Amino acid sequence: MSKKGLFINYEMCFGCHSCEMACSQEHKLPAGEFGIKLTQYGPHKNxxxxxxxxxxxxxxxxxxxxxxxxxxxxxPACVHHCESECMEYGDIAELAKLLEEQPKSVLFSL
Amino acid sequence: MVTDHNLDELYHKGELTWQDGEYTVERGFQWTPPGCHNSCGMLYYMKDGKLDHAEGDPCFPYNNGRLCARCLNLEEAAYQEGRLKYPMKRDPKDRGDVSKFERITWDEALALIEKNLDEVTEKYGRASVFGLVGTGRNICWQVPWIVNNAFKSPNVFCALFSGDSCAVPRTAATAAMTGAYPVPDMGQFNEARYDYPDFQFPGTILIWGANPLKSNADCFQGYWITDCMKKGGSKLVVIDPMINWMSARAEVQIQIRPGTDCAVALAMNHVIIEEDLYDHDFVDCWTYGFDEFAEHVKDWTPERAAEIAWCDPDDIRKAARLIATNGPCAAPFGVSNDQKRNGVSAYHAIFNMMAITGNYDNPGGNILAYDPWGTVMSYIAGWDEGVLTPEMKAERLGDKEFPLHSVGFSALGQPDVLLHALETGEPRPMKMCFMMGTNPITNMAPDAPRAYKALMTLDFTIVCDYRMTPTIAGLADLVLPISFNWERNTLRLWFTPVRASRKISQYYECKSDEEIVVMLGRRFNPEFFDKIGVHTDIDMLDYIVKSAPNATESFDQLLNKDMYCWPDRPYYQYKTGGLRADGQPGFQTPTGRIELWVSMFANLGLDPLPNYEEPTESPVSTPELYKEYPLVLTTGARNFEFFHSEQREQPHMRATYPWPRVRINVEDAKELGIQDGEWVWIEGTRGRCQQKALVTEGIMKGVVEADHGWWFPERDGNAPSLYGVFESNINNLTPNGNPGPYSFGADFRSVLCKIYKCTPENSEILPGVQTVEKGGFHEPDYGDIISMYYGHDAK
Structure with missing residues (x-):
């Protein structure tokens, strides 16, 4: 079986926290623990x-x-619930093609 | 990646319930409580009769499986420590002492209501009994049904909510202009959504004073905007004093001084007309008063507006050109212009711009929903005044003072007149209150300390809620516990689709708002409820379904088989007669056209054209005050964790949003010596509160934005703390008793303030003590309309 990963288009992620909360619910994590954590840059005029x-x-x-x-x-719970639909789950080789199609995106291998 | 076929199979498309391992999965739609303005498709995963967790329903095209953080934390909400389980009473002399609540039965609660109804009626008349309702969720029609049809009083109000400053101002503007309510089209009026054959993505999305990604206002999911950006290449125009995520991706973004929106909108109309960018065919065929409007905006140059609004005139030009020339323009609105005295006019100017660019009932433009709110029925609730006779209606507060009320704009009473009645006994004493779905001293009532004092004058107060709140702790004499969404049979009629949701669980002795309507109706007015055949909550919901214009199914069919009803809704209904009661082409207005010059306003002695007025307090209107209070304060921006005053008790929400925050520009903070994250006092002419400074580039210099709805469930519930409700309450600063000339809209979002660090020396008397023990911050005062009518000196 090929290795799986998470693809995230960070141009479209608007920081809704649904991934954090979906993960927390799925894994029954206590408040303050995260299986995925939102990071933020800005608002800043460059x-x-x-x-x-x-x-x-x-x-x-x-x-x-x-x-x-x-x-x-x-x-995965985060991908299922992502409000901006900017997350994908799948084979890393397949997701790597999305990196080429969608600028401002990242692929996580875990 | 899974295919659609797999999704339908995995998630049992079309089925009400199934087993998934240890869970029984129940399909439904979440609405209230916990509340919001939308109603997403849900899968409730139940174990041993209790909710284990909830997921978004991937088979329902409204949300396609997506779900917000609040609904992903429903289990923590449902089984929290402070949830109410039984009816409780407390002697009015013990208000403020949470230890004095005593568990009683529902029968005892009903007997107590009857005793107080009789006493108040005998002393003051039945119209001195009134209801208070909160924001638009599945708890709107219920309060008028109880107060009008069970208690037989005409008096229901948004809870001391000066100027009915949410949705009603824009509804008033658009109903008078178009006979309907425009909703931005992102395919939601048809089940096929973006695949509906005639659908077109908006060329431009105009986002004015709103952050729909967080607020999801009124039947509109914010993430449909990102869908349109991704799938349709829609461009954004964002107008906001703050920089939000969309501003950073906008083709044009303009930061404007809070409260100057009408001036900017008039200037955009000026550009579109001056540069001949307007839709001549639409204007000629379907609008009324274009020449008067064109003349009216002639002097509104971008330079003039930009000077008022502290922005760049060229940005106003760019925005206007993009709106007029880039295909259809959809305009999702939030509440910010509702919360200004000049709000009706601001919306009038903005919606006139949508009219002269032909953006009504067109694909990717703005759909005219079948009547304002679809919902005169289910929202503002004037759909069936039931037992009220003209004589009874004549005792409703506000009709005499405000002409729009007298002709049916809002079936509710006018809240500023209620405040005056509570404070002075004029025009009548108001003595018994029924609150449902509202927590006014925490959230809805501006000048919260004054609202607290006014509500303390009541003889008897009933509060229905699902958990202990500051309002209950401070003010309630009888408390009725409310079921969560999945603990009730319920119905969503707000726009489309119609949705029904089944009761799948019971929590202690909680009842649904619908069950309480029926219980009180059958107790206090059995003749009427017999006449309409309502004996149970199911009967009640069936009665509503059969009265609704957007559904023909029985409630049982909807509840137990179809679940939702989403009929096709073709475009351009003004051409085909779909918008008028008589079936003729045109709009449901006196002239049959969209009225840029509004004849109904003119007939009532109100301004038929949108005119800009400065906020009551502003750098321009009160320059002396501005020297002492040199920052313009706006408030009420939404966030992902909370819906107004809800969710503060949930540790998972406080983990990412622990404290109330006031946003202040980096330069302003530097001048004031304020560091990011430190506690500051925000002080205005009416009072002050404490929040933490969020020093940011993302707000214009000279403007601050402060959180609303904050209280601290972890703090002492007893007076004077009342869960810390006044300590960080931005409504210590906002005005009450001073609505705009149309009666709708008040200056929540444009007052003056100053900010300084909290020190032990300046924090000796906290706002809770000031409010509860020292009589508040100031004596009651009233704006020009209430003052004129009741002979006070206007402030």
Whole structure:
């Protein structure tokens, strides 16, 4: 079986926290613990005069890519609930193609 | 990646319930409580009769499986420590002491209501009994039904909510202009959504004083905007004093001084007309008063507006050109212009711009929902005044003072007149209150300390809620516990689709708001409830379904089989007669056209054209005050963790949003010596509160934005603390009793303030003590309209 990963388009992530909360619920994590954590840059006007305001959720060591969900064909809880639909789960080789199609995106290998 | 076929199979498309391992999965729609303005498709995962967790329903095209953080934390909400389980009473002399609540039965509660109804009626008349309702959720029609049809009083109000400053101002503007309510089209009026054959993505999305990604206002999911950006290449125009995520991706973003929106909108209309960018065909065929409007905006140059609004005139030009020339323009609105005295006019100017660019009922433009709120029925609740006779209605507060009320703009009473009645006994004493779905001293009532004092004058107060709140702790004499969404049979009629949700669980002795309507109706007015055949909550919901214009199914069919009803809704209904009661082409207005010059306003002696007025307090209107209070304060921006005053008790929400925050520009903070994250006092002419400074580039210099709805469930519930409700309450600064000329809109979002660090020396008397033990911050005062009518000196 090929290795799985998480693809995130950070141009479209608007920081809704659904990934954090879905993960917390799925793994029954106490408040303050995260399997994926939102990071933020901005709002900041950069030296060129453009506004920077970017979010990237970063999987933590608690992330197991929702193995028990994906075994039944479901999506990881974060991908399922992502409000901006900027997250994808799948084979890393397949997701790598999305990196080429969608600028401002990242691929997490866990 | 899973395919759609797998999703339908995995999630049992079309089925009400199934087993998934240890869980029974129940399909439904979440609405209230906990509340919001939307109603997403849900999968409730139940174990041993209790909710284990909830997920978004991937088979429902409204949300396609997506779900917000609040609904992903429903289990923590449902089984929290402070949740109410039984009816409780407390002697009015013990208000403020949470230890004095005593568990009683529902029968005892009903007997207590009856005793107080009789006493108040005998002393003051039945119209001195009134209801208070909160923001628009599945707890709107219920209060008028109880107060009008069970208690037989005409008096229901948004809870001391000066100027009905949410949705009603823009509804008033658009109903008078278009006979309907425009909703930005992102395919939601058809089940096929973006695949509906005639759908077109908006060329431009105009986001004015709103952050729909967080607020999801009124039947509109914010993330449909990111869908349109991704799938349709929609461009954004964002107008906001703050920089939000969309501003940073906008084609044009303009930061404006709070309260100057109408001036900026008039200037955009000026550009569109001056540069001949308007839609001549639409204007000629379907609008009324264009020449008067064009003349009216002639002097509103971008330079004039920019000077008022502290922005760049060229940005106003760029925005206007993009709106007029880049295909359809959809305009999702939030509440910010509702919360200004000049709000009706601001909306009037903005919606006129949508009219002269032909953006009504067109794909990717703005759909005219079948009547304002679809919902005169289910929202503002004037759909069935039931037992009220003209004589009874004549005792409703506010009709005499405000002409729009007298002709049916809002079936509710006018809240500023209620405040005056509570404070002075004029025009009548108001003595018994029924609150449902509202927590006014925490959230809805501006000048919260004054609202607290006014509500303390009541003889008897009933509060229905699902958990202990500051309002209950401070003011309630009888408390009725409310079921969560999945603990009730319920119905969503707000726009489309119609949705029904089944009761799948019971929590102690809680009842649904619908069950309480029926219980009180059958107790206090059995003749009427017999006449309409309502004996149970199911009967009640069936009665509503059968009265609704957007559904023909029985409630049982909807509840136990179809679950939702989402009929196709074709575009351009003004051409086909779909918008008028008589079936003729045109709009449901006196002229049959969209009225840029509003004849109804003119007939009532109100301004038929949108005119800019400065806020009551501003750098321009009160320059002396501005020297002492040199920052313009706006408030009420939404966040992902909380819906108004809800969710503060949930540790998972406080983990990412622990404290109330006031946003202040980096330069202003530097001048004031304020560091990011430190506690500051925010002080205005009416009072002060404490929040933590969030020093940011993301707000314009000279403007601050402070959180609303904060209280601290972890603090002492007894007076004077009342869970710390006054300590960080931005409504210590906002005005009450001073609505705008149309009666709708008040200056919540544009008052003056100053900010300084909290020190032990300046923090000896906290706002809770000031409010509860020292009589508040100031004596009651009233704006020009209430003052004129009741002979006070206007402030």
């Amino acid at each position: 030296v060129k005069g453009d506004w920077e305001y970017t979010f990237v959720p970063v999987p933590t060591q608690l992330c197991d890519l929702c193995g028990s969900r994906t075994a039944t064909g479901k999506l």
